[in-house]
Amino acid sequence: xxxxxxxxxxxxSSCFCGDLKQxxxxxxxxxxxxxxxxxxxxxxxGRLASIRLPGSMILVGIDFTDNPHLNALLNDEQYYPVLMxxxxxxxxxxxxxxxxxxxxxxxxxxxxxxxxxxxxKMIALSKNLHSLPKLSFSGSYKSIFTFKREPAEYCVSTIxxxxxxxxxxxEAGIEDKSVNPEPLMDVFKKMIQHQLNRExxxxxxxxxxxxxxxxxxxxxxxxxxxxxxxx
Numbered sequence: 001x002x003x004x005x006x007x008x009x010x011x012x013s014s015c016f017c018g019d020l021k022q023x024x025x026x027x028x029x030x031x032x033x034x035x036x037x038x039x040x041x042x043x044x045x046g047r048l049a050s051i052r053l054p055g056s057m058i059l060v061g062i063d064f065t066d067n068p069h070l071n072a073l074l075n076d077e078q079y080y081p082v083l084m085x086x087x088x089x090x091x092x093x094x095x096x097x098x099x100x101x102x103x104x105x106x107x108x109x110x111x112x113x114x115x116x117x118x119x120x121k122m123i124a125l126s127k128n129l130h131s132l133p134k135l136s137f138s139g140s141y142k143s144i145f146t147f148k149r150e151p152a153e154y155c156v157s158t159i160x161x162x163x164x165x166x167x168x169x170x171e172a173g174i175e176d177k178s179v180n181p182e183p184l185m186d187v188f189k190k191m192i193q194h195q196l197n198r199e200x201x202x203x204x205x206x207x208x209x210x211x212x213x214x215x216x217x218x219x220x221x222x223x224x225x226x227x228x229x230x231x
Contacts (some may be wrong), residue, residue, distance in 0.1 A: 016187050016190055016191060016194075021183045021186075022052050022053070022054050023052050023053055023054075023166070023179065023180065023181050024054065024179055025053065025166055025175060025179050025181070026107075026175065026176065026179075027106070027107045027108075027109055027165075027166065027169065027175060028055050028056065028073075028079065028106055028107070028108050028109070029049070029050070029053050029055075029056040029057075029109050029111060029162060030056070030057050030059065030070065030073065030108065030110045030111070031049070031050060031056065031057070031058045031059070031111050031113045032061070032064055032070075032110060032112050032114075032122060032126075033046050033058050033059065033060045033061075033113040033114065034060075034061075034062060034112075034113065034114035034115070034118045034119075035060055035061070035062065036114070036115075036118065037113050037118075038058075038060045044113075044158075045157045045158045045159035045160075045188060045191070046058060046111075046113035046158045046159070048159055048187050048188065048191065049158055049159040049162045049184060052184050052187060053162060057069065058113075062118075062121065062122055062125060063122070063125035063126055064122070064125075064126040064128060064129070065125065065126050065127045065128050067128075070110075070128065071128060074108075074128060074132075077105075078105060079105055079106050079107075079108040080102045080103070080105040080106070080107050080108060081108040081110060081132055082107065082108065082109055082110065082132060082133050082134065082135040083110050083123075083129055083132040083133070083134050083135065084109055084111045084112070084134075084135050084161060085112065085119075085134045085135075085136065086134070086136045086137075087134050087136065089134060090133075090134035090135060091133055091134065091135050091136070092136055092168070093165070093168040093169045093171065093172035094138045094168065094171070094172050095138070098172070098174075099172060099173060099174055101133075109162075109165060110129070110132070111158060111161055111162070113158045116155065135165070137164055137165070137168060139164070139168065141156050141160065141164055142156075143155060143156045143157055144160075144188075144189070144192065144224070144226075145160075145192065157188070159184055159187075159188045160184075160188065162181075162184055163181050163184040163185050163188075166181040166184075167181060189224075189226035192224070192226075193223055193224070193226065196221050196222075196223045196224075199221065200221060200223070203219070203220055204220070
């Protein structure tokens with residue numbers, strides 16, 4: 001069995017925790033991670049995001065109705081909790097009244113770290129999420145997650161969600177402009193480059209993959225030359 005990193009739970013050969021540059025946001029992120037997502041070491045971005053976001057928390061489960069950690073945060077008056085999820089009734093950082101609604105409280109952003117199919121079930125079962133105001137993006141974004149197919153073009157990964165919402169909160173004057181969110185995207189880009197290089201090596205050597213569907217991917221892919229600031 002390969003040695004793993006106990007922070008990101010990835011094999012040491014594909015660990016990106018060596019550079020611990022963090023994003024000193026005043027937003028508190030809570031990632032509600034489906035158990036299936038928690039087992040994904042190859043493409044899961046929730047743990048990578050959490051490592052870069054001090055004060056963030058990962059809670060693993062499906063029904064969080066009676067989760068003591070989440071309920072303690074939801075009942076703590078220092079926080080203004082929102083559920084990151086699209087909808088006609090969702091706030092955006094730029095929407096009139098949102099900044100005033102947050103006021104002097106710490107914004108508590110809850111993100112469902114799962115597939116869209118599983119996230120709907122998680123929200124339906126977790127009754128303590130039903131009354132939370134939703135928060136969505138004011139802009140449109142396309143994921144750079146090139147080796148993973150999303151259900152729709154507008155879907156972005158967990159780490160990208162954290163990055164873009166911080167950027168939008170900065171534009172709205174809710175997050176300090178001095179905060180640098182780039183380490184989130186930098187580590188994400190490194191992961192993408194690493195994964196594509198590993199896949200190309202596997203294909204060139206004619207080796208089987210670790211997953212049942214890997215046999216479908218037998219063409220060399222271009223590895224993007226991202227501009228990475230986090231050196």
